[in-house]
Amino acid sequence: MQFIVVKKKNIVTWLALFVVVLIGGFLYFMSTESEPAFGFLQDSKSEDVRDIHMITAEFTMTMENGKTMDAYRWDPGSIFIEKGEKVNLKIYGINGSEHPFYIEGTDIRGTVKKGEETVVPLQFDKEGVYKIVCTIHQGEHHQAPMIGYIYVD
CATH class of the missing domain: 1.20.5 (Single alpha-helices involved in coiled-coils or other helix-helix interfaces)
Structure with a gap:
């Protein structure tokens, strides 16, 4: 016992x-x-800032006639943000010497340089789709424009 x-x-x-x-x-x-x-x-603090990482990327293709075609892009090509959310978009330059850009519908402009990180603080008060556009790789003289999409909802 x-x-x-x-x-x-x-x-x-x-x-x-x-x-x-x-x-x-x-x-x-x-x-x-x-x-x-x-x-x-997670403790939900109003001052929390989310980091989103993006790079500049280049794709080169040789066509059947021997001509090469280059295409630059933001990678990822689409990001998603909540309305009112504070975000640091951290863009690292991988390909191309520099990419001057603007975000449609805003006053945001900047330049991403090869080997450097550019931090773009974002906070959108309106829902919608905002384009991040490289001013060098756009228009008729480029086969593929360098455009990324920021979805805000």
């Missing part, structure tokens, strides 16, 4: 220790500066 009582005390002790470690681990991870992977654990 005494043997059974000792086992029950050990089980209760181990269970209590497990609960303390579980609660301690949860409190530790909640107190760190890292962002949780699950949205319901």
